[in-house]
Amino acid sequence: MKLYYSKLSSSMAVHLVLEEIGKPYEAIQMDLDSQHQFTPEFLEINPKGRVPALVLDEGEKKVVLTEVPAILSYLAQINPELSLMPTDTLEFAKAQSFNAYLSSTVHVAHAHRRRGSRWSDCAECRTSMAAKVASNMSECFAFIQAHYLKKPWVLGDSFSVCDAYLFTISRWLEGDGVDINIFPEIRRHADAMLARPPIQRIAALHC
Structure with a gap:
């Protein structure tokens, strides 16, 4: 691969x-x-x-x-054998729902900060979109904390690919003007991810 x-x-x-x-x-x-x-x-x-x-x-x-x-x-x-996603059809769909939310809603909200030209040729419009990023990302992560994130991982007891995806996007919060510490469960999840050796091996490549 x-x-x-x-x-x-x-x-x-x-x-x-x-x-x-x-x-x-x-x-x-x-x-x-x-x-x-x-x-x-x-x-x-x-x-x-x-x-x-x-x-x-x-x-x-x-x-x-x-x-x-x-x-x-x-x-x-x-x-x-690694159980990185549920095998039950309904639980798999729930996991896909979470990943789709990150992809289609949260990522798009973040992209308005630097990629506004994808949606508008108007400089003032792009400035306005960028100004909304912090509040939009805060709203998204408040929703994730309240409705998606279970303990200790996104899907509950087992680590899954959903955790890798959430951690990746949560790292964008600081640059988007959002203090991750206002979301204690997101902060806890990020700390748990940072303790995993696979993350430690490649984190420096993504800074």
Whole structure:
């Protein structure tokens, strides 16, 4: 497997899960500020021009997975012995609901700070969107703390790919102008994640 990732992006969640799994893989860092994601070489791998992109070893046929929720689910399902996602159909759907919320709502709220040009060509509009990021992210994490996060992990007693994803996005709070300490359960979860050896091995690559 080959992972294309960048620092300070959602690709950290996939990187963390690959470390948790502990099987061989190659990680290739992309410099998004230098527009590496738009080079012809990378666009051939992922025409979306985004990370993460996970290239699978499928013989002569190259298979590339994109989008964090899809990649996390795949990694969990090919490593069932690690119980990184529920096998019960309903519980699996609940986990997917959480990951979809992070992807479609929380990540988008965060992206309005630096990626406003995706939604508007108006400079004043982009400034207005950026000004809302702190309050929007606070609202999202208040919702997560109240309705999603169980003890000790997102899904309860067992660590899952949902925890890697939540931890990744919670690291964006400071840059978005939100003090993580106003959410004690999110802070507790982040501390628990930081104590895990896989996180310690790759954290420096994502700062």
